[in-house]
Amino acid sequence: MGFGEVNKLHTGSRGGDNYETVNEESPVTKSSMCHLSLNLRDDATNERFKFVLKLLALPFLPPEHFQETFERLDDRASEALAPVMDYVYRTWIRSPVFEIHHWSVFMTAIRTNNDVEGWHNKLNTGVATGAVPFYHLVSVLYVEASDISLGMKMVSEGKMQRYQRKKTRQMEGRVFSLWQQYCERTINASQLLQGCASIYGPPVH
Template sequence: MDGTFKIVPKWYQQLFTIHAFVAGKLVPAVYCLCTGKDIGTYGYIFQALIDKAAVLEVDLNPDTIICDFETALIPAIRGYFPNTRVQGCYFHFCQAVHRKVSELGLKTRYRTDEQTRRKIRMLLATAFLPVPQVDTGVSLLEAGTTGNLLALFQYFRQEWMTDERLSLWNVHNVNIRTNNHLEGWHNRLNRKAAKSHNGLYELLQLLIAEQGVMDTLIQQVLSGNATVGDLRRVS
């Protein structure tokens, strides 16, 4: 799940899309033009999907949903899909920590001092530890730090090591760790649109054309008339 903002009409806040795996490749499945980015908006979307799935006699109970760390999105997912694992995007997690590195004035030190760079990279790598070992790993890295580097560790503990958030960014034994492939699709769609803030009709025509191509190719892959490689080249 992810949103893009560049191509939507000015009175909308985002084009929120949900992708799903077909033949091992992530493809667009749901498009939502949203005027808000709050829990109510996401709840409306999820309830509409649950209602439609019931009509189609489909059990809409995904094992895992990958998303960024948007404040409203995660509780909405957990509220409507309580049995689903919510996995935060590791790339967005790293971006957020690196933004804090810059805010604390550590950017130059990160570039020029090997020890600082290694320590911050190892801090990010604690995401690959089993959850019960993360606190020990962070404590070992934190030992002996001072000044702004110590402030980074304090931020990390307060922002990312709460009971609620730790499981979101931990990627131990997780095969798909980011939603970068979805963002890549958004970037490709933005290039096709060729301009910012398309009109509603222009955007709808773009999405209809995109889904038409994907539907045809998916059917060809499932029927054996095309390969998964063909699907990857298009998406």
């Protein structure tokens, strides 16, 4: 069954206890999501593409505003995007594993695992490449663990700071500016999503 054959699940059926899922014969799989993404990327000016960018920016909202904003987006979603909306609703909005506040990044400066990846790369470089003897690895990890208390103290005293590239700092400044405007109610949720999508998403004309 293609996207056009899937009935759109309107907010009314999602919001209450009478929620119905997409036909089980046509589950939203990773391949179908990728297929839809490729179709959208063929034309960057496609309205569906702009819509999906706003949908992907939902984590930038406060957790308590997710449900209402998602419902408004769902009301505007086209039939072709019904599987995507259903996937987001079942996997994230009503997830039995992750609560909304777990994946909301509202007013959060560190939103990636880049720091962990940086530490991991540094560790790999220090240990060497290829197979590492177990006892050598243990000794290296022991040295790393011994520095944790000192590192925490330096961070708390402001003697150690996180390095950010100029471009990253500028992007952070734009995001926090949008958050400030949202808190001051000078922009609405739709404008916040659109602003964040324009910062992190590919250019759309």
